[in-house]
Amino acid sequence: MTQVLGEFIKALREADVRISPSEVIDAEAVLGLVGYEDRMLLAHGLSQALAKSDADKEAFWDVFDRFFAFAPFTPPEPANSAAGNCDAEEQGPDDQADGDDEEAGVTGMASSGGSGQGSGKATGKGEGKPGDKAGGDQDAGMFGAEGESLTMAEELAQLLEAGDAAHLALRLAEAAQQAGLSDIRFFTQRGMYQWRILQLMGSEELGRWIDQAEGGSNAAAAARATRLRGLRAGLHEQVREYVETQMQLFAGNEGRRLREDMLASQRIGLIERSDMQIMQGLVRKMAKRLVSLHSRRRTKARRGTLDARRTIRANIQFEGVPFHTIWKRTKVDRPRVMLICDVSGSVAQVSRFLLLFLHSLHEVLPEVRSFAFSSNLGEVTELFDNYPPDVAMGRTLQRFGGSTDYGHAFRDFEQLALDDVDRRTTVIILGDARNNNGDPRADILQTIQQRAKRVLFLNPEHRSRWGSGDSVMPIYAAYCNRSISCGSLKELERVVTDLLRTAA
Amino acid sequence: MTTAIHQNAPAGDQARDGLRAANDAARTPSESVASIHRLLGAQGYISSEAIATALFIAQSLEKPMLVEGPPGVGKTELAKAVSAITGKPLIRLQCYEGLDEAKALYEWKYSKQLLYTQVLKDKLADVLSGAEGLKASVARLHEFDDTFFSEEFLEPRPLLKALWEPEGAVLLIDEIDKADDEFEAFLLELLSDYQISIPELGTIRARQKPIVFLTSNNTRDLSDALKRRCLHLHIPFPDQALERAIIRSRVPDAEEKLRTQLVAFVQSLREMDLKKVPAISETIDWARTLVLLHARELDRALVENTLNVLLKFQDDIERVGEKLNDLVGKAKSNLR
Missing domain, CATH: 1.10.8 (Helicase, Ruva Protein; domain 3)
Structure with a gap:
């Protein structure tokens, strides 16, 4: 596999596009077919082999644009005419020798077309090396006794003075590849990579020479050194930018991932308001994963009913004598869920995410009815189905916010929806069970439990605090099939996964 | 009881269809894409660059193409246009919930089999005449047992038809997202190797690899296994x-x-x-x-x-x- 494609795929994977090895092989075939000449052709071709959903396509185009960005190396100020002359004289003898290499390098770039730095990496590797050597032997004379070790520096100096953007970009890409820039993970590594790249490009040696020459007695050399110092500073700036963009490409998501991981296991009540947006994205991502995991409808054999059509079909090879019997199968029903959420201040945030979570699972949980309460209880299914989560939650809080009264809420639920609770229904109650010393009305919960398939009670408080103060959790827990302490997003996810798995 | 039916049929002289000709004439990929664009245009199908490129790649790599996009943007039309360009017959399989291999792949012609056994009852006596004892009769019958499970009694459904088409075909598997997961899994063998295994007949390979299009309206996510085997083209609303x-x-x-x-x-x-x-x-x-x-x-x-x-x-x-x-x-x- 070519280096470019490998790194491009690395960048894509970093952007959360899942790419399997067989798709990599496809991409390689596409690359072999279309080549680098036509940028759009390449983009369309690769996108067909690598990005296979809307979200992936979007990520693909973003990464493609950044990865194959033709960011031409802004040439440093071209050397003034006097210097040019001086260079020409110095360079005289090696012009011809270099010529071929230059040309090879240029054709290399041309064939890779507009694909810029990326392709430079591939072609550069082959072309650059011999050039270094060939140029080196003759350049040595200029630096005198210093010998071959300075050739890199000298070549860099010449490139800088000539303002040869294409070659500088090539050298930069080459050095970046040698330094392993695509392995960059954290922003703290930027400095290190930048230094390594500059070293590989010969900038360090050039620096040494500049220091020496400026202090030296040779006036021409000193003048040249001063000029190069400026050019070299420009180079440093560009390398820094390059490392920056590459880090965005290869590690842009690393920090986000760490943060998401941390947020997912933190207690929801403690999460800063500013992180809510990330949290919502996270919930959606979790929901999507669960949907794809559980979107297969399971079937269960219905015992005792023969499927005549399929049996005949299966036994046709035995002249219709039914050796194999095939039984009718029924699709397993999706669980029906009723969600009763406490939206009073203390648990509103957790409710928000559970509501968002379950309503994001619409594809695998088509029958979710949600109720919200503080003291009065009402149905909010429509709100969450039709409006974005922020709006829905805002309206819910507006309507049902206030101080908690579980007894009242259960009474409302009894009137509103108890009749719809049947043996297929899973009832999930989310709340802290802090009833402000009111009547808990556990008898209604008991009725619900008798009718429903099961009742889950999710309490964001830690188990050790259940029953302390005005908490009536121990009373409720008696009438629940399971009561779970559930404070963080990860714990929520576990509950929902469990709900989907035991749906049958 | 395996009868060899068109297995590994030699490719023969390749059909010089429009797409291939366009490809051969063009020197660079960009030119072939442009000529595909023209050919589609001649059929009244105005393609975007993405569509033409996808077609070029799909037929060069001989891979099925999964076409997604909102309803009515010309996913099905694309397959029709390709069929018209290549001169290959369009074989269409409309997917729906409950579609199974009997409807998609093949079916035995039960009634014909039954009719023949009735008609040939008399012949049975002739066949068995002279056979001494049960064993000999069974041995005699064995010589004929594949008669009723041969090609004459096989009703090919779209998928098998596409594989059997001597000049190759354009196979359109429409709205794959409407079919069950089981059917999706069943398609995998066809999509990756252009072959299908039938218990009674053995493995059937395509005489000519068909050009396969799958379309989906995104009503559900297709499995990764299916996506992996296809090139993916998304057709958005046009500008x-x-x-x-x-x-x-x-x-x-x-x-x-x-x-x-x-x-x-x-x-x-x-x-x-x-x-x-x-x-x-x-x-x-x-x-x-x-x-x-x-x-x-x-x-x-x-x-x-x-x-x-x-x-x-x-x-x-x-x-x-x-x-x-x-x-x-x-x-x-x-x-x-």
Whole structure:
């Protein structure tokens, strides 16, 4: 596999596009077919082999644009005419020798077309090396006794003075590849990579020479050194930018991932308001994963009913004598869920995410009815189905916010929806069970439990605090099939996964 | 009891179809893409660069192509156009819930088998005459046992038909997202190796690899295994220029002015929050309607009366109706 494609795929994977090895092989075939000449052709071709959903396509185009960005190396100020002359004289003898290499390098770039730095990496590797050597032997004379070790520096100096953007970009890409820039993970590594790249490009040696020459007695050399110092500073700036963009490409998501991981296991009540947006994205991502995991409808054999059509079909090879019997199968029903959420201040945030979570699972949980309460209880299914989560939650809080009264809420639920609770229904109650010393009305919960398939009670408080103060959790827990302490997003996810798995 | 039916049929002299010819004539990939674009255009299918590229790659790599996009953007039409270009027959398999291999792949002709056994009952005596004892009779019968499970009694369904087509075919598996997961899994063998295993007959390979298109409306996520085996093309709604070109090709009678206006109008509808936004097929229908009504340009009354061609929900019609003046005005002023 070519280096470019490998790194491009690395960048894509970093952007959360899942790419399997067989798709990599496809991409390689596409690359072999279309080549680098036509940028759009390449983009369309690769996108067909690598990005296979809307979200992936979007990520693909973003990464493609950044990865194959033709960011031409802004040439440093071209050397003034006097210097040019001086260079020409110095360079005289090696012009011809270099010529071929230059040309090879240029054709290399041309064939890779507009694909810029990326392709430079591939072609550069082959072309650059011999050039270094060939140029080196003759350049040595200029630096005198210093010998071959300075050739890199000298070549860099010449490139800088000539303002040869294409070659500088090539050298930069080459050095970046040698330094392993695509392995960059954290922003703290930027400095290190930048230094390594500059070293590989010969900038360090050039620096040494500049220091020496400026202090030296040779006036021409000193003048040249001063000029190069400026050019070299420009180079440093560009390398820094390059490392920056590459880090965005290869590690842009690393920090986000760490943060998401941390947020997912933190207690929801403690999460800063500013992180809510990330949290919502996270919930959606979790929901999507669960949907794809559980979107297969399971079937269960219905015992005792023969499927005549399929049996005949299966036994046709035995002249219709039914050796194999095939039984009718029924699709397993999706669980029906009723969600009763406490939206009073203390648990509103957790409710928000559970509501968002379950309503994001619409594809695998088509029958979710949600109720919200503080003291009065009402149905909010429509709100969450039709409006974005922020709006829905805002309206819910507006309507049902206030101080908690579980007894009242259960009474409302009894009137509103108890009749719809049947043996297929899973009832999930989310709340802290802090009833402000009111009547808990556990008898209604008991009725619900008798009718429903099961009742889950999710309490964001830690188990050790259940029953302390005005908490009536121990009373409720008696009438629940399971009561779970559930404070963080990860714990929520576990509950929902469990709900989907035991749906049958 | 395996009968060899067309297994490994030699490729023979390759059909010189349009796509391949276009490919051979062109020297660079860009040229082949351009010529595919022209060929599609000649069939009245105006393609975007992405579509032409996808077609070029799919047929060069001989891989199935999964086409996704909103309904009515020409996913099915693409397969039809390719069939017309290549001169290969289009074999279409419409997917739905409950589709199984008996309907997709093959079926035995039960009634014919039964009829034949009845008719041939008398012959049985002749066949068995002279056979001494049960063992010999069974041995004698064995010589004939594949008779009723041979090709004559096999009813090929679309998938098998596509594999059997001697010159190759264009196989369109339409709306794969409507089929069950089991069927999706069943397709994997066909998609990766262009072969199918039938218990009674053995493995059947394609005589000529068919050009396979799968379309999906994204009603559910397809499995990764399926996606992995296909190239993926997403066809979005076209931009204004492309849609004008499509209308020009499909409804040549529509005058320039009308065409520009109606496309602008439809494009502005797509930006609205509607239950179902009009797709290209609706634009074409609408253009035809307007031509029938001898319209030369849009006006409010005309649009109001024909809106039901474009929008399929009463809610949407009402919502658009409220803003009709604005929308028509904008479409008319937008004479670029």
